[in-house]
Amino acid sequence: MLAAGAASPPVQFNRDIRPILSETCFPCHGFDAGKRKAELRLDTLEGATAIHKGRQAVKGGDLEGSEMWRRISSTDPKSVMPPPEAKRRLKPVEMGLLRQWIESGAVYQRHWAFEPPVRPELPAVKQQGWARNEVDYFILAALESKGLEPAPEAAAQALVRRVTLDLTGLPPTPGEVDAYLADQGPKAYERWVDRLLESPRYGEQMARYWLDVARYGDTHGMHIDNERAIWAYRDWVVGAFNRNLPFDQFTTWQLAGDLLPNPSREQLIASGFNRCNLSTSEGGAIDEEFQVRYAVDRVATTSTTWLGLTMGCAACHDHKFDPISQREFYQMCAIFNNISENAMDGNALLPPPSLALPSPEQDKQSEELAARASQLQKELDQTVAGLAYTDPATLTNAPHQPGLVSTNDPAHDPSLSLAAWEKQQRESGGPSKGPKEIKNLLKKAPAKLEPEERRKLRDYYLGSVYADPQSPVGPLRAQLKSLQEKREALEKEIPATLISRELDKPRPTWVRIRGQYDKHGDPVGPGVPGVLPPLPAGEATNRLALARWLTDPKNPLPARVTVNRFWQQFFGVGIVKTSEDFGARGEWPSHPELLDWLASEFIRSGWDVKQTVRRLVTSGAYRQDSRVRPELRAIDPENRLLARGPRYRLDAEELRDYALCVSGLLNLKMGGRGVRPYQPPGIWEAVGYTTSNTAKYSQDHGDALYRRSLYTFWKRTAPPPSMTTLDAPTREQCWARRERTDTPLQALLMMNDPEYFEAARQLGYRMWHEGGADDASRLAYGFKLATARPPAPRESAVLMQTLAAQRTHYGADADAARKLIAVGEWPVPTDLPPAELAAYAVVGNLLLNLDEVVNKN
Numbered sequence: 001m002l003a004a005g006a007a008s009p010p011v012q013f014n015r016d017i018r019p020i021l022s023e024t025c026f027p028c029h030g031f032d033a034g035k036r037k038a039e040l041r042l043d044t045l046e047g048a049t050a051i052h053k054g055r056q057a058v059k060g061g062d063l064e065g066s067e068m069w070r071r072i073s074s075t076d077p078k079s080v081m082p083p084p085e086a087k088r089r090l091k092p093v094e095m096g097l098l099r100q101w102i103e104s105g106a107v108y109q110r111h112w113a114f115e116p117p118v119r120p121e122l123p124a125v126k127q128q129g130w131a132r133n134e135v136d137y138f139i140l141a142a143l144e145s146k147g148l149e150p151a152p153e154a155a156a157q158a159l160v161r162r163v164t165l166d167l168t169g170l171p172p173t174p175g176e177v178d179a180y181l182a183d184q185g186p187k188a189y190e191r192w193v194d195r196l197l198e199s200p201r202y203g204e205q206m207a208r209y210w211l212d213v214a215r216y217g218d219t220h221g222m223h224i225d226n227e228r229a230i231w232a233y234r235d236w237v238v239g240a241f242n243r244n245l246p247f248d249q250f251t252t253w254q255l256a257g258d259l260l261p262n263p264s265r266e267q268l269i270a271s272g273f274n275r276c277n278l279s280t281s282e283g284g285a286i287d288e289e290f291q292v293r294y295a296v297d298r299v300a301t302t303s304t305t306w307l308g309l310t311m312g313c314a315a316c317h318d319h320k321f322d323p324i325s326q327r328e329f330y331q332m333c334a335i336f337n338n339i340s341e342n343a344m345d346g347n348a349l350l351p352p353p354s355l356a357l358p359s360p361e362q363d364k365q366s367e368e369l370a371a372r373a374s375q376l377q378k379e380l381d382q383t384v385a386g387l388a389y390t391d392p393a394t395l396t397n398a399p400h401q402p403g404l405v406s407t408n409d410p411a412h413d414p415s416l417s418l419a420a421w422e423k424q425q426r427e428s429g430g431p432s433k434g435p436k437e438i439k440n441l442l443k444k445a446p447a448k449l450e451p452e453e454r455r456k457l458r459d460y461y462l463g464s465v466y467a468d469p470q471s472p473v474g475p476l477r478a479q480l481k482s483l484q485e486k487r488e489a490l491e492k493e494i495p496a497t498l499i500s501r502e503l504d505k506p507r508p509t510w511v512r513i514r515g516q517y518d519k520h521g522d523p524v525g526p527g528v529p530g531v532l533p534p535l536p537a538g539e540a541t542n543r544l545a546l547a548r549w550l551t552d553p554k555n556p557l558p559a560r561v562t563v564n565r566f567w568q569q570f571f572g573v574g575i576v577k578t579s580e581d582f583g584a585r586g587e588w589p590s591h592p593e594l595l596d597w598l599a600s601e602f603i604r605s606g607w608d609v610k611q612t613v614r615r616l617v618t619s620g621a622y623r624q625d626s627r628v629r630p631e632l633r634a635i636d637p638e639n640r641l642l643a644r645g646p647r648y649r650l651d652a653e654e655l656r657d658y659a660l661c662v663s664g665l666l667n668l669k670m671g672g673r674g675v676r677p678y679q680p681p682g683i684w685e686a687v688g689y690t691t692s693n694t695a696k697y698s699q700d701h702g703d704a705l706y707r708r709s710l711y712t713f714w715k716r717t718a719p720p721p722s723m724t725t726l727d728a729p730t731r732e733q734c735w736a737r738r739e740r741t742d743t744p745l746q747a748l749l750m751m752n753d754p755e756y757f758e759a760a761r762q763l764g765y766r767m768w769h770e771g772g773a774d775d776a777s778r779l780a781y782g783f784k785l786a787t788a789r790p791p792a793p794r795e796s797a798v799l800m801q802t803l804a805a806q807r808t809h810y811g812a813d814a815d816a817a818r819k820l821i822a823v824g825e826w827p828v829p830t831d832l833p834p835a836e837l838a839a840y841a842v843v844g845n846l847l848l849n850l851d852e853v854v855n856k857n
Contacts, residue, residue, distance in 0.1 A: 059104065123137050135616065139621040160172055163193060200242055231495075280345065306550045307558065310583060315514075334525055340501040356496045376483065389462060392409075478812060566738065761841040
């Protein structure tokens with residue numbers, strides 16, 4: 001919210017009036033006909049100007065003739081609006097805006113987000129030399145309209161740290177900072193940005209934000225909360241950003257990759273987006289209830305992710321604020337209701353449908369094993385066909401045959417006599433294993449078997465059951481068994497992932513009365529909200545049609561919503577602050593024309609994500625110094641006008657990865673099953689069922705402890721505590737905007753958690769081992785590792801004093817020193833005394849907790 005400043009612009013319905021009405025009036029006088037009171041509708045011009053009992057709620061230009069004004073300005077508790085029981089009074093500034101609006105004609109506007117983006121001309125500005133690209137014209141025009149000037153460009157070290165963190169999630173190394181500073185040529189910064197965009201770390205950083213909206217997790221999320229295999233989807237997202245897959249394809253593959261013609265392995269993996277929802281197999285759960293819940297979740301996720309709308313509010317009734325009916329909500333559900341899955345997931349690692357993901361080497365091994373097995377089977381079949389076998393049950397006066405396995409009568413031994421085996425199988429109901437054809441033959445009376453059927457039984461018996469050690473069948477069978485065991489072992493090693501598949505026959509979908517799964521209202525077919533453009537004509541109305549609808553340039557929302565989240569990622573707050581809600585209760589854009597320009601350019605570029613990101617981080621607005629000037633604190637406390645650079649605390653994953661990186665512990669291996677780093681004991685146990693395979697936390701060891709946070713195993717009912725303490729979402733639902741809090745618990749975590757203090761110890765060791773021959777150079781090296789700049793004299797003095805104090809303390813207490821440096825599993829260096837390492841470790845801990853390190857800028 002901007003503070004009062006220069007003369008206010010003329011009142012606008014969308015910017016000034018709609019938010020007030022949405023908050024105070026629409027719950028009772030809005031879109032939801034079922035909850036509408038006094039038959040009065042204020043969200044449309046027709047409703048607001050209709051005559052009720054001889055009066056109009058809103059009469060443009062006539063304040064006294066407007067019933068709404070009479071009610072909101074009344075002091076009578078029986079007639080005042082909102083009524084006292086609503087516990088929401090209009091503020092004087094809101095009353096003033098409503099008065100202005102009515103007096104100026106009470107002009108209504110269609111909600112801005114539902115209007116197609118119109119590509120505006122670049123606004124005229126006075127300081128044209130400041131603008132580095134198109135973004136800056138819009139930012140500068142808004143600043144100049146308020147009598148403000150932009151901040152100067154940030155110092156080179158601060159800027160290179162800022163953009164490296166934003167594009168890779170990791171700080172630059174001292175060598176990288178020096179290389180950047182040494183490049184004195186024109187466009188040095190742009191070259192640095194291009195280098196970062198080509199780093200594999202870029203895809204990991206971008207994927208982190210996407211996985212929040214995709215509600216990615218490594219467990220089912222409900223009840224037993226077992227592990228499920230979907231990490232290949234996470235890795236696909238990383239790769240898609242690194243390859244700069246156009247966003248329209250990125251969208252289509254995730255929502256409907258399985259519905260594309262001859263879908264590739266990648267496209268099928270991408271369709272795992274739809275399978276990231278919570279699922280269950282709880283005893284007593286009802287299939288229909290959870291089938292509905294899954295569809296509802298997918299609609300809510302899709303609408304938040306691409307439309308910036310809170311469509312989930314219409315699951316029980318017509319939306320109270322936005323023009324989305326309950327019927328339209330369930331029409332969207334009908335699109336997602338046809339995914340082929342069981343409502344009860346069986347608590348399985350791979351509830352179907354799933355896709356095996358063998359590596360090229362595993363493919364080759366599998367083919368070789370299959371070819372060898374086929375050849376052996378052929379040899380076995382030929383051997384069986386040529387085997388001279390006489391059933392001992394047909395012989396008389398020969399109770400024992402030489403070489404037979406059994407000392408019993410072979411005529412009654414199922415391993416030697418076909419007749420005895422047949423009798424045994426018929427009496428027991430048939431073999432538990434074996435071909436279905438053989439099972440069916442054993443159900444027939446022996447006298448009714450045809451000669452060919454008799455031959456099939458004989459061949460199966462000799463090939464699979466017959467146990468004469470002198471028979472040539474035995475060795476071949478043993479070799480086949482060995483090959484089968486190798487194939488099964490290989491299959492267990494081959495990873496797999498959840499994917500989407502469409503049912504051959506669509507499930508029926510109904511409006512659910514009051515959102516109750518078992519209260520069927522009218523049946524509905526697939527569709528989308530009428531306030532938005534229609535679905536493509538002449539196509540099957542399925543997820544593929546929905547994806548194409550979302551990426552149709554005529555759809556006013558997806559491009560806006562997406563570029564707004566990119567802006568949020570790099571500037572801390574979206575142009576629309578409520579990035580999850582572009583509806584009536586969403587916040588008015590700080591720069592509406594800029595939002596439309598970026599959205600139209602995103603589409604015009606072919607949905608090029610890297611081009612859009614590059615434009616944002618090379619803008620003059622992004623490159624500004626982030627220090628707050630006193631006049632800005634008064635006029636624009638939230639920095640919505642961007643008269644300075646962005647400044648805010650790093651995200652949870654960035655903080656952990658930062659500590660691992662500057663300490664030298666970070667393991668940059670990409671992809672694979674989630675890892676389990678340090679975690680306080682008992683957290684999983686507190687929520688886990690004893691039968692769950694995630695009932696107890698089993699910490700990893702070795703290099704796995706130091707993988708990037710992106711690859712941490714994510715148990716939804718007990719997410720990684722170091723992440724959630726620092727405001728990471730649980731991923732139980734789609735999350736478009738993380739909160740940022742500052743709590744004592746966060747400080748305690750970063751000072752004392754084993755992974756952070758172990759990193760501090762190793763940072764201390766790097767200072768001592770790599771930083772030079774004396775304390776001053778070592779501390780300066782550590783400071784530069786942590787902050788990307790050399791320390792100022794005053795900062796150097798503080799570091800020297802701290803090191804001296806800690807050296808004295810631990811020099812006098814050897815046990816305390818040994819205990820301190822023993823934290824963590826990384827081997828404790830032995831080439832310096834424990835007291836010296838402990839002193840440097842404390843300095844490392846101080847550096848990792850500097851405000852300058854914890855914050856971007």
